[in-house]
Amino acid sequence: MNKVLLCGFPKTGNTWVRFIVMNYCNILNHGAEKTLTYEELIRIQRHRVERDVKGYKDKDYIPFKFDEGFPPVYHTHVSYNTKYGKHFHKFDKIVYILRNPYDTMISYYHYLTNRDKPFNGRHSPSKIKYLLNIDNFIKHYLSNFLTHVQETKSKADLVLYYDTLRTSPNGFKKLIELFGISVDDKILSKTIEMSSFESIREMGRNSKQRSGLSKNYKGEFTRDGRSGQYKEILSPDIIDYINKEVEKMRGY
Numbered sequence: 001m002n003k004v005l006l007c008g009f010p011k012t013g014n015t016w017v018r019f020i021v022m023n024y025c026n027i028l029n030h031g032a033e034k035t036l037t038y039e040e041l042i043r044i045q046r047h048r049v050e051r052d053v054k055g056y057k058d059k060d061y062i063p064f065k066f067d068e069g070f071p072p073v074y075h076t077h078v079s080y081n082t083k084y085g086k087h088f089h090k091f092d093k094i095v096y097i098l099r100n101p102y103d104t105m106i107s108y109y110h111y112l113t114n115r116d117k118p119f120n121g122r123h124s125p126s127k128i129k130y131l132l133n134i135d136n137f138i139k140h141y142l143s144n145f146l147t148h149v150q151e152t153k154s155k156a157d158l159v160l161y162y163d164t165l166r167t168s169p170n171g172f173k174k175l176i177e178l179f180g181i182s183v184d185d186k187i188l189s190k191t192i193e194m195s196s197f198e199s200i201r202e203m204g205r206n207s208k209q210r211s212g213l214s215k216n217y218k219g220e221f222t223r224d225g226r227s228g229q230y231k232e233i234l235s236p237d238i239i240d241y242i243n244k245e246v247e248k249m250r251g252y
Helices: 014-030 038-045 049-053 083-090 101-113 125-131 134-155 170-178 185-194 197-206 236-248
Strands: 004-007 073-076 093-098 158-161
Touching: 004 014, 014 038, 014 073, 014 093, 014 170, 014 185, 014 197, 093 134, 093 170, 101 134, 101 236, 125 134, 134 236, 158 170, 170 185
Parallel strands: 004 073, 004 093, 093 158
Antiparallel strands: none
């Protein structure tokens, strides 16, 4: 079975896509009737990882094992042009997840600011105060997102467009087929319903895992996930700023 790496900038849908893949296989192989929890998603991908760490060698190490019945899907938020990019070639297939920059910046803003310590205390108090203004935040972080896209998207065997996935299952079908798994349309339809943002939010509340994959996150890790929410939040000036910055980036 192919080892597949999911990559993309934070808050472009990496966690959601992993839920789709793992929930599909959980239905297919275990007859699941409800979505996996965040903790189960982590456990599936880190099964007995501690045993491997002892023999760690940076040049050939992939620190994951997988529970039976689940495919080898890995994930990262790093771009190709970093010291970690050398590991990309260890995977059979690369999948890049791309979301529109407007909603990405809004979700990334909430991700970094809705914490016990905004930005995990990585900036000075004065810089944090400056970045808590969403316009300032976007002007500071947008280039990181666009550079990530420019450096990494071209390395992918498959590009998944988040905003298209919200309305069409074809991308998920292509993704699951990358593992060498034949897709059952009925199971895929059930998987998409089971992995909806509403279902995952409800799971987080019922399992007391609302903070999702970030232990110090305040509020709900999975927000509404709508495309186009930026129209209700961002000012015309900052939308225009994003447009101009995107136009400068070849290949976006």
